[in-house]
Amino acid sequence: QVQLVESGGGLVQPGGSLRLSCAASGFTFSNYVMRWYRQIPGKERELVAGITSAGDSISYAASVKGRFTISRDNSKNTVYLQMNSLKPEDTAVYYCNAVQWTNYWGQGTQVTVSS
Secondary structure (H helix, E strand, C coil): CCEEEEECCEEECCCCCEEEEEEEECCCHHHCEEEEEEECCCCCCEEEEEECCCCCCEEECCCCCCCEEEEEECCCCEEEEEECCCCHHHCEEEEEEEECCCEEECCCEEEEECC
16 A cells, blocks of 8 residues: 655744655655645645655755755655745645656645744
């Protein structure tokens, strides 16, 4: 059974940091491109960051570049999103996504940036 389980979300003040984790199981994690998306209610899901299967190529949305860092540990079947200098506009539900011939999604974790 395929599972992507996000964790690490929560409430943080502007300027603070959070580290999201996404633990994968049920498929060959090291073969998949991994991405983080976020979604605000009523808006389309937005691609935040992506990392290739070997971790040798990384991309970011312009809105998070320089503040967020995506990484992966294929030995732990886990992808991470380190989020620094958080802003209120980063508030969203963050989703983990695995892409190869198929597409898998996690259930999402809420990140709220507010004072």
